[in-house]
Amino acid sequence: xxxxxxxxxxxxxxxxxxxxxxxxxxxxxLVTLDGAAYVVRESLxxxxxxxxxxxxxxxxxxxxxxxxxxYPLSLVPPPKADExxxxxxxxxxxxxxxxx
Numbered sequence: 001x002x003x004x005x006x007x008x009x010x011x012x013x014x015x016x017x018x019x020x021x022x023x024x025x026x027x028x029x030l031v032t033l034d035g036a037a038y039v040v041r042e043s044l045x046x047x048x049x050x051x052x053x054x055x056x057x058x059x060x061x062x063x064x065x066x067x068x069x070x071y072p073l074s075l076v077p078p079p080k081a082d083e084x085x086x087x088x089x090x091x092x093x094x095x096x097x098x099x100x
Contacts (some may be wrong), residue, residue: 003052004040014038016051
């Protein structure tokens with residue numbers, strides 16, 4: 001979350017992942033994906049910098065997570081030890097490699 005300031009001086013946090021756009025005219029407007037708009041004191045450049053800092057922090061924290069041993073995260077399970085490395089692929093009638 002990034003913390004920004006309304007024109008009346010109150011501060012609030014907004015999730016930068018739901019921001020659709022940010023524009024200045026001359027005030028800075030944050031517009032969310034659902035159409036909600038917020039007018040803030042920070043400039044467009046300051047808001048973009050806050051978002052970049054937030055995302056850098058997320059990446060740093062992700063790197064600090066403990067490594068998981070065992071199977072890597074995958075949608076396809078690794079082959080079993082007794083299966084051949086040259087296992088035949090099942091035929092798919094409409095697949096381009098089947099010569100059709």
